[in-house]
Amino acid sequence: MVQTTITVTVDGTSYTDQVEPRMLLVQYLRETLGKTGTLIGCDTSNCGACTVHLDGVSVKSCTMFAVQADGHEVTTIEGIAGADGLHPMQTAFHENHALQCGFCTPGMIMASIDLLRENPNPDEQMIRDGLEGNLCRCTGYQNIVKAVRSAAETEAAKVELGATIPVGQPS
Amino acid sequence: MSTLSKRPVNPVVGASEPHESAVGHVTGRALYTDDISTVRRDALVAWPVQSTQAHALITALRTDRALAVPGVVRVLTADDVPGHNDAGIWGDEPLFPTEVMYYGHAICWVLGESTEAARLGAAAVEVEYETLPSVITVSEAIAAGSFQGTPRVSRRGDIDAALSQAAHVFSGEIETSGQEHFYLETHASLAYYDEGDQLYVQCSTQNPSEAQAVVAHVLGLPRNAITVQSLRMGGGFGGKETQPHGLAAVAALGATLTGRPVRLRLNRTQDITITGKRPGFQMTWTAGFNDDGLLVGLKASMTADGGWCLDLMQAVLSRALCHFDNAYWIPAVEVHGRIVKTHKTSQTAFRGFGGPQGVLLIEDVFGKAAPALGIDPAELRRRNFYAPGQATPYGQVVKDAERMPKIWSKLLESCAFERRQNEIAAFNDSHAHVKRGLAITPIKFGISFNASFFNQAGALVLVYQDGSVLINHGGTEMGQGLHTKMIQVAATALGVPRSAVRLAPTRTDKVPNTSATAASTGADLNGAAVKNACDQIRERMAVVASGLLGVNPADVRFSDGAVTGLGAAEQLSFAEVATAAYLQRVQLSAAGYYRTEGLHWDQESWTGSPFSYFAFGAAATEVEVDGFTGAYRTRRVDIVHDVGDSLSPMIDVGQIEGGYVQGAGWLTLEDLRWDTSNGPTRGRLLTQSASTYKIPSFSEMPEEFNVTLFDEAHEEGSIYGSKAVGEPPLMLALSVREALRQAVGGFGPAGHPVTLASPATPEAVFWAVDEARAATQAATTQSAMTPGTTTQGTSTAAAVTTDSEQPPSLTPERSSILANP
Ligand code: FES
Ligand code: FES
Numbered sequence: 001m002v003q004t005t006i007t008v009t010v011d012g013t014s015y016t017d018q019v020e021p022r023m024l025l026v027q028y029l030r031e032t033l034g035k036t037g038t039l040i041g042c043d044t045s046n047c048g049a050c051t052v053h054l055d056g057v058s059v060k061s062c063t064m065f066a067v068q069a070d071g072h073e074v075t076t077i078e079g080i081a082g083a084d085g086l087h088p089m090q091t092a093f094h095e096n097h098a099l100q101c102g103f104c105t106p107g108m109i110m111a112s113i114d115l116l117r118e119n120p121n122p123d124e125q126m127i128r129d130g131l132e133g134n135l136c137r138c139t140g141y142q143n144i145v146k147a148v149r150s151a152a153e154t155e156a157a158k159v160e161l162g163a164t165i166p167v168g169q170p171s
Numbered sequence: 172m173s174t175l176s177k178r179p180v181n182p183v184v185g186a187s188e189p190h191e192s193a194v195g196h197v198t199g200r201a202l203y204t205d206d207i208s209t210v211r212r213d214a215l216v217a218w219p220v221q222s223t224q225a226h227a228l229i230t231a232l233r234t235d236r237a238l239a240v241p242g243v244v245r246v247l248t249a250d251d252v253p254g255h256n257d258a259g260i261w262g263d264e265p266l267f268p269t270e271v272m273y274y275g276h277a278i279c280w281v282l283g284e285s286t287e288a289a290r291l292g293a294a295a296v297e298v299e300y301e302t303l304p305s306v307i308t309v310s311e312a313i314a315a316g317s318f319q320g321t322p323r324v325s326r327r328g329d330i331d332a333a334l335s336q337a338a339h340v341f342s343g344e345i346e347t348s349g350q351e352h353f354y355l356e357t358h359a360s361l362a363y364y365d366e367g368d369q370l371y372v373q374c375s376t377q378n379p380s381e382a383q384a385v386v387a388h389v390l391g392l393p394r395n396a397i398t399v400q401s402l403r404m405g406g407g408f409g410g411k412e413t414q415p416h417g418l419a420a421v422a423a424l425g426a427t428l429t430g431r432p433v434r435l436r437l438n439r440t441q442d443i444t445i446t447g448k449r450p451g452f453q454m455t456w457t458a459g460f461n462d463d464g465l466l467v468g469l470k471a472s473m474t475a476d477g478g479w480c481l482d483l484m485q486a487v488l489s490r491a492l493c494h495f496d497n498a499y500w501i502p503a504v505e506v507h508g509r510i511v512k513t514h515k516t517s518q519t520a521f522r523g524f525g526g527p528q529g530v531l532l533i534e535d536v537f538g539k540a541a542p543a544l545g546i547d548p549a550e551l552r553r554r555n556f557y558a559p560g561q562a563t564p565y566g567q568v569v570k571d572a573e574r575m576p577k578i579w580s581k582l583l584e585s586c587a588f589e590r591r592q593n594e595i596a597a598f599n600d601s602h603a604h605v606k607r608g609l610a611i612t613p614i615k616f617g618i619s620f621n622a623s624f625f626n627q628a629g630a631l632v633l634v635y636q637d638g639s640v641l642i643n644h645g646g647t648e649m650g651q652g653l654h655t656k657m658i659q660v661a662a663t664a665l666g667v668p669r670s671a672v673r674l675a676p677t678r679t680d681k682v683p684n685t686s687a688t689a690a691s692t693g694a695d696l697n698g699a700a701v702k703n704a705c706d707q708i709r710e711r712m713a714v715v716a717s718g719l720l721g722v723n724p725a726d727v728r729f730s731d732g733a734v735t736g737l738g739a740a741e742q743l744s745f746a747e748v749a750t751a752a753y754l755q756r757v758q759l760s761a762a763g764y765y766r767t768e769g770l771h772w773d774q775e776s777w778t779g780s781p782f783s784y785f786a787f788g789a790a791a792t793e794v795e796v797d798g799f800t801g802a803y804r805t806r807r808v809d810i811v812h813d814v815g816d817s818l819s820p821m822i823d824v825g826q827i828e829g830g831y832v833q834g835a836g837w838l839t840l841e842d843l844r845w846d847t848s849n850g851p852t853r854g855r856l857l858t859q860s861a862s863t864y865k866i867p868s869f870s871e872m873p874e875e876f877n878v879t880l881f882d883e884a885h886e887e888g889s890i891y892g893s894k895a896v897g898e899p900p901l902m903l904a905l906s907v908r909e910a911l912r913q914a915v916g917g918f919g920p921a922g923h924p925v926t927l928a929s930p931a932t933p934e935a936v937f938w939a940v941d942e943a944r945a946a947t948q949a950a951t952t953q954s955a956m957t958p959g960t961t962t963q964g965t966s967t968a969a970a971v972t973t974d975s976e977q978p979p980s981l982t983p984e985r986s987s988i989l990a991n992p
Contacts, residue, residue: 030206030209031209034209034210035199036199036202036203036205036206036209037198037199037200038199039203039206039355039356039405040205041355041356041357041405041439041861042439042860042861043438043439043440043860044439044860044861044862046860046861046862047355047861049355076199077197077198077199078198078199078200081198086194086197086198090197090198091197093193093196093197094189094193094194094197095189097187097189097190097193097821097822097825099190099193099196099197099650100190100406100650100651100652100825100826100829101354101355101356101403101404101405101406101407101649101650102190102192102193102195102196102201102403102405102650103203103354103355103356103405103406103650104355105196105197106196106197106199109197127869128869128870128872129869129870131869132868132869132870134869135355135861135866135868136355137352137353137354137355137406137408137833137866138355138406138650138825138829139825139828139829139832140825140828140829140830140831140832140833140867140872140876141832141867141868141869141872142828142872142876143825143828145869145872
């Protein structure tokens with residue numbers, strides 16, 4: 001089968017691999033790179049479980065070919081924690097019990113980070129609208145909205161003190 | 172207070188602890204089955220060949236073309252099975268069928284070096300069919316006499332006398348749709364032979380022991396040759412109680428025949444088209460009330476859509492027949508239940524397990540009767556609650572019945588029910604095309620498996636010399652927080668901080684013969700078993716500590732990692748006592764066991780005491796319906812729910828919120844549609860992906876959602892005074908259905924009983940509004956012609972109100988009217 005060579009930076013490390021043109025980005029992440037933190041929920045770009053960042057912007061990795069990521073930077077759930085611990089959005093999901101089975105969580109967190117990048121201080125309605133493309137079957141969404149609000153508030157407080165970069169910044 | 176329910180001072184249970192795997196989930200490090208599979212680079216991938224007929228004999232199955240596909244290693248067929256070709260518990264589920272029983276039925280499985288190879292191989296398998304007649308809908312099955320299982324009747328008193336003497340008699344019909352579990356993680360298994368030549372199966376299952384049993388049965392091996400592990404599931408909801416086991420057997424068979432690991436993960440469409448669902452029910456009822464609005468009798472029949480095989484349907488039907496009373500005293504009862512066999516996927520456990528269908532029936536009765544009786548629906552429901560001492564139709568006294576009215580009044584007050592009812596009445600008066608509704612509904616749900624023998628559990632607890640603790644139990648984690656609670660139980664029982672306890676994955680070689688994590692019993696049963704093991708170890712350690720502290724063993728206290736003696740000045744650490752115990756040759760591990768006492772059930776007479784206790788709750792939901800489109804939104808939800816003394820409040824509230832939303836999905840959005848035409852794809856599931864099967868998303872979230880745990884809730888005789896929480900909250904969503912009914916009623920004349928299809932999709936609501944408006948028009952015309960008449964009070968024993976009309980959304984002509992207005 002025809003193979004194409006791609007070079008992609010994933011979570012800060014550069015990889016060069018031979019892939020079939022029809023390989024999906026999510027398959028490349030999971031099967032080739034072993035980045036299983038990115039999950040597959042629906043296969044049809046409805047659920048958002050596979051959400052990652054492409055150059056800092058959230059995309060559903062089951063809706064993209066690996067070759068489309070050639071020359072780009074991909075960030076997955078495994079690449080957002082800083083050296084000093086969890087990303088603020090990860091902390092917020094953890095503390096607000098914004099997860100049950102956790103299967104939607106990586107995608108939810110990646111989408112939420114992108115949401116705050118676009119709008120650092122969204123109200124509840126904006127959070128609901130912004131995350132509409134991500135499904136969760138367990139939580140009923142209440143705590144997810146709470147978590148994103150709390151991440152936004154924490155970051156707003158920190159920014160006021162001039163302490164750190166906003167939560168939405170791709171890391 | 173019993174030793175099981177009494178909490179020591181300083182308990183770890185009762186604290187709002189984050190989920191045990193939360194860090195793993197937010198970092199992506201928590202592994203699911205197919206994540207584990209990716210590590211096995213040498214694994215073969217299994218892919219199914221699915222039937223393209225609803226019902227047919229397989230006259231030829233040719234695999235040679237598939238074997239010629241590069242990368243295809245083997246095609247698994249019935250000839251390969253060394254044991255029994257059956258994946259079920261009743262012997263009616265051939266793993267490799269010769270007669271396909273539903274569209275999508277897996278016929279054989281292709282093993283390939285890659286997903287792609289296996290998929291292409293499956294496409295190359297040639298199947299020839301001899302088409303047989305098929306039944307798809309419940310009505311078709313009834314007409315064809317296609318039944319399975321044993322019909323059951325719940326009976327009390329003289330129903331015919333009760334109905335003939337009743338002041339008001341109403342009847343109705345309702346057909347509820349099924350529901351797809353749509354756990355975000357689809358079914359997955361990985362099988363291989365380990366270093367010790369033990370067949371190891373990692374399976375996303377709620378019931379590892381049954382997975383082990385089915386694999387053993389198919390392979391003709393004793394169970395001790397097989398270890399099944401269920402590390403965690405990305406959601407289960409009952410969908411992984413029986414359904415994973417045939418799939419695990421396919422992977423295990425593949426591994427046995429090829430000597431290579433085999434991984435199997437269904438993609439979403441395969442998952443929806445192959446595996447079981449919540450059954451739809453067709454129900455008819457006749458209910459009698461006296462002049463005070465008290466129910467005097469209920470006669471009903473429930474026909475459950477059983478799909479192609481029995482699976483858990485008999486038990487599902489049992490639960491429906493034990494829950495049609497919900498929270499209400501019904502003196503005379505005759506309710507018949509039966510199961511039809513249809514050419515559809517199997518129908519199986521789904522959160523509530525038949526309970527929701529039963530509760531839906533009686534809430535439909537109240538929803539229809541209230542306007543006709545001219546009694547406010549909330550008041551009508553309250554009047555009919557069980558009084559302390561009264562028994563269910565199957566003869567079990569309703570323990571803690573006084574909690575229901577307490578919860579009710581608490582909720583009415585906290586949600587400002589009366590004030591909002593008045594506001595809504597004013598709003599509806601001033602808005603012709605938008606109406607609001609506010610409804611409150613109760614839940615009483617029996618906890619324990621209906622079949623008494625399932626109510627047992629085991630645990631294994633190990634204390635190491637450094638004082639660290641490792642626990643195992645028979646329950647599985649699907650997101651519900653069971654493992655978190657079990658860690659809290661162990662930490663409480665041993666008197667150590669949560670951080671000292673670690674939990675190892677659920678495996679059949681640690682705790683054998685376990686029951687499914689189901690029927691909401693996970694924490695009750697396994698928690699009691701974990702505590703039992705911890706108690707044994709703590710008592711032994713108390714003897715050791717008493718010697719060191721110079722006090723009586725009964726005066727030794729374990730708390731927060733410290734061991735003290737009453738009156739002793741010295742304090743020891745838990746680790747010091749553990750080390751001392753080891754040196755004194757005192758055993759630091761224990762197997763725990765628990766069985767629920769006092770349960771009995773006679774399915775012939777349909778009587779007994781099958782439940783350990785009842786969980787109670789109530790929800791009030793407000794909706795707003797648009798009269799032009801039937802579109803609606805949920806403005807506010809308030810819930811007061813009884814979880815006993817909560818083991819883990821944050822987790823329990825999460826279960827309540829999630830359960831409600833899932834129930835609202837079942838009742839308002841999730842619409843399984845099957846091809847009922849006589850075309851070539853008859854029996855095909857039309858809603859087979861997330862793009863056509865609609866589960867609740869952020870946009871359907873209630874605008875305001877308040878959940879309160881009922882506080883006078885100690886449950887005597889249950890683990891640390893707690894109650895089960897998994898299933899009951901799902902049925903709180905009946906309040907959204909009833910609120911929609913009331914809002915629709917606002918478009919009709921006073922006293923107009925609203926028939927609402929289930930699910931109450933916007934389309935169904937639109938047709939109900941249409942009907943209500945037509946009734947208004949008719950009433951106006953009529954009263955113009957004969958002044959003084961009213962539509963109220965026409966329902967008496969002499970004039971029985973019936974609505975035999977098909978629920979609107981089920982009528983195809985009406986759907987096409989909507990499509991082409
Ligand atoms: S798996 Fe990509 S959106 Fe569902
Ligand atoms: S936590 Fe299970 S799908 Fe969201």
